[in-house]
Amino acid sequence: MLEKFAVIGAKAPPVLTRAMASALKGSGLPLKAEELAGLSMMLSVMGALVGLMSAGLSAGGLMITVVLAGLGAAGPVFACKASGGFREAQVARQLEAAGLDVAQAVHDGKPLQAVLATLAEKSEAPLSEELCIVLAEHRLGLPFPEALERLAIRVRTAETVQIVGVLKEHLATGSDPLDPYRLLNFQQPFEMPSVPWPAAPQSFEEVVHRLMLDVFDALEPRQIYER
Numbered sequence: 152m153l154e155k156f157a158v159i160g161a162k163a164p165p166v167l168t169r170a171m172a173s174a175l176k177g178s179g180l181p182l183k184a185e186e187l188a189g190l191s192m193m194l195s196v197m198g199a200l201v202g203l204m205s206a207g208l209s210a211g212g213l214m215i216t217v218v219l220a221g222l223g224a225a226g227p228v229f230a231c232k233a234s235g236g237f238r239e240a241q242v243a244r245q246l247e248a249a250g251l252d253v254a255q256a257v258h259d260g261k262p263l264q265a266v267l268a269t270l271a272e273k274s275e276a277p278l279s280e281e282l283c284i285v286l287a288e289h290r291l292g293l294p295f296p297e298a299l300e301r302l303a304i305r306v307r308t309a310e311t312v313q314i315v316g317v318l319k320e321h322l323a324t325g326s327d328p329l330d331p332y333r334l335l336n337f338q339q340p341f342e343m344p345s346v347p348w349p350a351a352p353q354s355f356e357e358v359v360h361r362l363m364l365d366v367f368d369a370l371e372p373r374q375i376y377e378r
Contacts, residue, residue, distance in 0.1 A: 153186050160189030167191065174231040176371065177305055179238040179277055187227045198223030238277050243310040245278035250314060250335045263322060264295060281306060284375050288367060296322050301367075 160168065163185075171191065172184035202216030249270055256266040264286070271282035281302055288298040296319045303315040317334045352358045367375065 153182070156186045156189030156193065157183060158189065159192055160185035160187065163188040163192055171227065174228045177238070178231040178235040180231060180234050187231075191224045191227045194223030194226050195220045196223070239306045239308050239311075242278050242281055242306045243308040245274060246314055247310050247335060249274065249278070253318075254330070254334050257321065263318060264289070287375050291367075292363060293367075 160171075160183075168184050168188045171187040175182060175184060175187060198219035198221070199216050202212065202219040206212030206215045253263075253266055253270065256269075257263055267282050268286055271279050271286060274282065284305075285295075285298045285302050288301065289295045293301075299315050299319055299322075303312045313336070314334055317330075349361065352361060
């Protein structure tokens with residue numbers, strides 16, 4: 152069935168395929184943009200047919216037809232958003248549950264990077280996938296604190312932002328022990344990571360850094376994890 156949707160989606164307008172690719176990012180759904188575009192087109196046609204059969208060609212009927220066709224086309228996008236929200240909540244719960252173990256391991260003198268690598272091996276998806284992405288981006292040249300911040304940008308929950316903020320502070324200051332209370336206290340104020348509009352690069356190294364980030368952002372998180 153997915154192969155048929157992909158064939159249909161391959162004939163879809165490029166703007167629709169790009170929209171579906173954007174909607175799929177972070178959703179965790181093992182689908183391709185072409186497959187989702189094909190499904191969107193099929194649902195749009197079905198919605199239009201239902202509207203025509205139920206309301207006819209009157210002015211009100213045409214309005215209902217347009218609405219049903221639009222809802223059909225947007226249905227896959229809504230599904231991706233719902234799946235992404237569920238996945239973010241899963242990551243936050245898993246990271247919160249592992250917080251005390253992380254704090255204890257760091258308190259015992261283990262480097263944070265090694266602690267998170269062990270957590271990635273022992274955890275289940277989707278947390279294992281997200282931690283593998285952090286480690287992979289770091290191995291490809293991204294500073295570890297920045298790779299952690301990108302995790303908080305992908306998984307924008309209070310729990311994840313709070314934990315990542317404390318871990319980044321630990322890396323910056325080398326504070327030891329890592330305070331479990333601060334790590335898991337989600338009642339204190341937190342700030343969502345922002346992605347400011349960048350100024351013109353001032354050095355060749357900054358140009359290379361931005362190109363690397365653009366490559367990471369162009370890939371699906373699952374592609375980075377699997378490769």
